[in-house]
Amino acid sequence: MSDLDFVSGTKPIPIERGEGVYLYARDGTEYVDAGASYACTPLGHSHPAVVEAVQEQAGKLTFVDSSYPVRSRENAYAALVASAPDDLTQAWFCNSGTEANEAALKFARSATGNSKIVAATRSFHGRTMGSLAATWKDKYKKPFEPLAGDVEFVPYGDAEALASAVDEETAAVILEPIQGEGGINVPPEGYLETARECTTDAGAALVFDEVQTGMGRTGQMWACQGVGVTPDILTTAKGLGNGLPIGGIVVRDWIADGAASHNATFSGGPVVTAAAHATISTLVEEEWPAHAAEMGDYLTAELESAVGDEIREIRGEGLLLGVELKRGANRVARDLALEQQVLALPAGRTVLRLLPPLVIDEAEADGLVEAMAAVIAPTTDAQ
Numbered sequence: 001m002s003d004l005d006f007v008s009g010t011k012p013i014p015i016e017r018g019e020g021v022y023l024y025a026r027d028g029t030e031y032v033d034a035g036a037s038y039a040c041t042p043l044g045h046s047h048p049a050v051v052e053a054v055q056e057q058a059g060k061l062t063f064v065d066s067s068y069p070v071r072s073r074e075n076a077y078a079a080l081v082a083s084a085p086d087d088l089t090q091a092w093f094c095n096s097g098t099e100a101n102e103a104a105l106k107f108a109r110s111a112t113g114n115s116k117i118v119a120a121t122r123s124f125h126g127r128t129m130g131s132l133a134a135t136w137k138d139k140y141k142k143p144f145e146p147l148a149g150d151v152e153f154v155p156y157g158d159a160e161a162l163a164s165a166v167d168e169e170t171a172a173v174i175l176e177p178i179q180g181e182g183g184i185n186v187p188p189e190g191y192l193e194t195a196r197e198c199t200t201d202a203g204a205a206l207v208f209d210e211v212q213t214g215m216g217r218t219g220q221m222w223a224c225q226g227v228g229v230t231p232d233i234l235t236t237a238k239g240l241g242n243g244l245p246i247g248g249i250v251v252r253d254w255i256a257d258g259a260a261s262h263n264a265t266f267s268g269g270p271v272v273t274a275a276a277h278a279t280i281s282t283l284v285e286e287e288w289p290a291h292a293a294e295m296g297d298y299l300t301a302e303l304e305s306a307v308g309d310e311i312r313e314i315r316g317e318g319l320l321l322g323v324e325l326k327r328g329a330n331r332v333a334r335d336l337a338l339e340q341q342v343l344a345l346p347a348g349r350t351v352l353r354l355l356p357p358l359v360i361d362e363a364e365a366d367g368l369v370e371a372m373a374a375v376i377a378p379t380t381d382a383q
């Protein structure tokens with residue numbers, strides 16, 4: 001257990017079972033999942049509503065292709081569209097975040113007749129050729145070039161640079177409402193509004209990648225609802241099936257009307273849509289987004305008072321939090337796992353990412369703060 005390698009992502013902690021915010025190793029050790037499952041379990045691990053929906057659906061019909069209407073897809077579709085801003089009226093399911101963004105970029109191109117994509121520095125949109133082309137980090141891109149090109153990058157958060165990059169040749173602007181992988185970067189006020197205005201003026205599609213910000217994490221079902229800006233295409237995945245592999249896009253009518261042929265064999269399969277329907281319904285009916293907002297404020301305040309002097313800042317919204325450390329995040333993440341049984345993820349060199357399940361309660365949050373204090377500010381403890 002001494003050579004944990006968080007850089008390559010290999011963590012020699014064999015996980016056997018999960019429940020709520022906890023993961024259990026084969027030897028029975030209990031870990032707090034404070035982000036290690038990449039925001040994929042908003043309702044917590046093995047949530048009974050999702051488990052039941054999946055078991056029942058798998059027993060009835062595990063798969064039939066998407067040309068046949070099935071109840072679980074209809075339910076998931078209706079729930080997804082109902083949860084999205086009013087002007088987003090039609091949806092399509094895929095299997096992952098990168099596929100959702102591929103579809104968004106393809107549909108933006110076919111609906112506008114243009115090819116140019118504008119993306120932001122420090123963005124992450126996925127690892128297939130198209131989404132990867134709109135992703136910032138060279139480490140992910142260089143070995144695989146040439147990618148599906150025609151992407152121009154502008155500094156994230158710089159409204160003026162964005163507005164001047166968008167013209168009548170632009171097919172889409174793709175942005176994360178809050179950047180996740182890039183270090184939990186919250187854009188300045190007015191930035192997403194500018195993105196909306198300049199894309200509307202140019203006739204381009206505004207794509208919000210809500211793969212990480214969505215599913216209630218930032219305090220609303222979708223982060224764009226918190227800022228009151230509706231994109232033309234919203235993409236989702238990660239938490240959509242509470243751990244099952246499903247992604248999706250929700251679009252305005254003009255995008256759907258201009259969409260050329262696109263599909264995937266497993267699109268909207270019965271089992272994954274049963275999971276998505278159960279996940280969205282439970283999040284909405286039990287008001288977990290509001291709880292996420294409260295717990296985000298609580299966690300931020302408690303962390304500030306416990307380790308405020310030892311960190312640079314805490315950024316984010318709801319339970320999408322980035323703790324900017326004064327030292328390397330990899331080492332802190334390793335110590336948290338080994339010494340405190342807390343699983344958290346670095347996002348960039350010095351940022352620790354906290355994305356716990358939205359169902360985390362105050363006592364669990366207190367435990368998380370204590371564990372972080374023990375690793376980040378051990379001397380404070382000894383006083």
Ligand SMILES: *Cc1c(COP(=O)(O)O)cnc(C)c1O
Pocket residue numbers: 095096097098099101124125126127176180181209210211212213237238
């Ligand atoms: C994780 C992520 C993706 C890619 O999702 P995959 O399911 O891994 O393909 C895309 N965009 C954002 C913002 C993400 O966080």
